[in-house]
Amino acid sequence: MVATDFAITVLLLGKEDVGKSSLAQTFVEGRHDPTAISPTVEDMYECATEISPGRVETLHIEDIGGGAQPALRQAHIRRAQGFILVYDITDSESFRTVIKLRKEVEEARGRSVPIYVVGNKLDLEGIKRQVFADEVRSWALTQSATFYEVSARTGANASQPFVDIARAIASTKVAKRGKVSLRSTLAAVSKSTM
Numbered sequence: 177m178v179a180t181d182f183a184i185t186v187l188l189l190g191k192e193d194v195g196k197s198s199l200a201q202t203f204v205e206g207r208h209d210p211t212a213i214s215p216t217v218e219d220m221y222e223c224a225t226e227i228s229p230g231r232v233e234t235l236h237i238e239d240i241g242g243g244a245q246p247a248l249r250q251a252h253i254r255r256a257q258g259f260i261l262v263y264d265i266t267d268s269e270s271f272r273t274v275i276k277l278r279k280e281v282e283e284a285r286g287r288s289v290p291i292y293v294v295g296n297k298l299d300l301e302g303i304k305r306q307v308f309a310d311e312v313r314s315w316a317l318t319q320s321a322t323f324y325e326v327s328a329r330t331g332a333n334a335s336q337p338f339v340d341i342a343r344a345i346a347s348t349k350v351a352k353r354g355k356v357s358l359r360s361t362l363a364a365v366s367k368s369t370m
């Protein structure tokens with residue numbers, strides 16, 4: 177299989193602590209460290225992703241903390257090719273944040289950009305669920321968004337949104353060869369607070 181310089185960049189957005197960084201780590205490394213307490217400032221992950229049989233491309237995952245300044249968030253929103261909006265199924269406020277973020281993305285980028293809505297911490301559904309999948313699924317349909325429930329902790333479904341959004345972006349004309357200058361822009365500021 178051949179990796180090319182075809183650039184696919186997605187942005188993770190969501191309230192603090194919903195598990196954005198944990199999801200990216202589970203996708204890229206196969207697990208996340210449940211003992212790490214590290215609110216993100218700005219970070220980036222890369223992962224070779226099979227987008228069709230025999231075709232592997234690098235997926236760039238931008239991760240900004242839920243507490244990021246609006247100006248930083250808006251700068252990332254202007255550049256990304258697709259968006260993964262994450263909430264925590266045990267925190268209804270975090271789903272309200274997803275609704276606000278979807279509006280922010282729409283204002284900046286219109287409605288045709290790929291949007292994936294991800295409810296994380298599915299492993300806690302038996303004890304603490306506050307957000308119901310049917311409700312989110314109905315809302316996501318009205319937003320032309322794709323919806324998943326996942327767990328970064330157990331790995332359940334955790335790779336699916338990343339692989340699917342990479343495929344969706346690659347199938348559009350949005351990802352163009354040579355559009356990798358973003359990497360150097362982000363490299364200087366890509367350290368999360370550890």
Ligand SMILES: Nc1nc2c(ncn2[C@@H]2O[C@H](COP(=O)(O)OP(=O)(O)OP(=O)(O)O)[C@@H](O)[C@H]2O)c(=O)[nH]1
Binds near residue numbers: 194297327
């Ligand atoms: N039970 C459970 N805990 C999780 C899961 N995903 C993340 N966590 C925990 O939730 C907490 C927050 O995870 P992070 O990945 O740091 O959250 P974040 O969205 O990146 O937070 P910010 O960077 O502050 O915006 C950590 O204690 C994680 O271990 C999950 O699927 N299940």
Ligand SMILES: [Mg+2]
Binds near residue numbers: 242
């Ligand atoms: Mg984080």
